[in-house]
Amino acid sequence: MAKRPAPSSGHGDMPFDGSGATDGLEDASLFDERLFFAPQTAKSTRGDKPAKPPSTPATPEAHYHGHRERLRNRYRDSGDTALADYEILELLLFRLIPRRDTKPIAKALLARFGTLGGVFGASTKLLQEVSGVGEAVALDLKLVASVAQRMLKSELTGKPLLSSWKALIDYCHTAMAHETREQFRILFLDKRNALIADEVQGLGTVDHTPVYPREVVRRALELSATAVILVHNHPSGDPTPSRADIDMTKTIVETARPLGIAVHDHIIIGKNGHVSFKALRLF
Known part of the structure; x- marks a missing residue:
């Protein structure tokens, strides 16, 4: 029966006798230390030349920088x-x-x-x-x-709105022109026509906002306002007043007048411009 070869110990060609002991223990220890501290050089799979370390490609700068x-x-x-x-x-x-x-x-x-x-x-x-x-x-x-x-609103503070008309229109257009629902806003003025408060009184649908004339007048009295400017938007973009807009405005004017509250104007804001009821002599 053929004799089986002795297993390798992993230390070069040193024999392993199966008992866990090796011949020349001191030489083996020295051999281990030399292997441990020797520089480790990777070898390629082709011949004995050391393999080159893989190069990391440079990250290109994003084109938008x-x-x-x-x-x-x-x-x-x-x-x-x-x-x-x-x-x-x-x-x-x-x-x-x-x-x-x-x-x-x-x-x-x-x-x-x-x-x-x-x-x-x-x-x-x-x-x-x-x-x-x-x-x-x-x-x-x-x-x-x-x-x-x-x-834009700060440009209106403390100034008579009737003499700051362009600033008023710019502010209202910025605040309301692109709203997707109708919004009814009231600017409350003191006896010098300076702005007291700017309040949104109602939010509606794409083509209608419920407005209650008594509530408009009640809030004006609470703020001691002597005049108001009504503003609402048309999400369609067309600022042309409807029959309902005209009738509602006349009702507010008639309700406010006996109480000493003036309605200076009603402005409709659209994406394509604005309309002044006063300029059109609608009340």
Whole structure:
């Protein structure tokens, strides 16, 4: 019967006798230490040449980084007149979406809502329907819209509104033109026609808002207002007054007059402009 070869101990060609002991224990220990401290060189599968360590490919810089810097420089050097609307929107989205190309998102927002005013006037729900716009970005866009409204409203504070008509129309248009439901707003004025309060009295559907003349007058008396300006929007975009708008306005005028409260005007705001009842001599 052939003699079976002795198993290797893993230490070169040193014999293993099956008892767990090796010949030349000190030499084996020294051999182990040399192997342990010797530099470990990876070998390739071809011949005895050491394999080269795998190289890590350089990560290319995102293509939009240079574009962002160029756009910022144009804005810095020439102001907003040097930029298209989508580029202005891009500049804002740079801050809100730091690691994406925001040009397609800016263009998609304008394509969906038509104008910058339409973008900032859209609801957070509608904004999130655009690819790339999440809840956080939608809320930040609405925050910018709120800042714009507050800025325009501050131009009215303490000033006679009848002599600040353009500022009044700009504010109302920013606040209401892009609302998807009708909104009835009342501006309460003191005896100098300065703004006391700006309140939304009712929210309705796409083509109707319930208005109660007695409630309008009651609130004016609570605020010690001597005059009001009525404002509501038409989500359709057309500011032409309806028969119901005219009748409701006349009822408020007739209810307020005996109590010393004047109705200076009723303004209808649409996306495409506005209409003044006073200018049209509708009451």
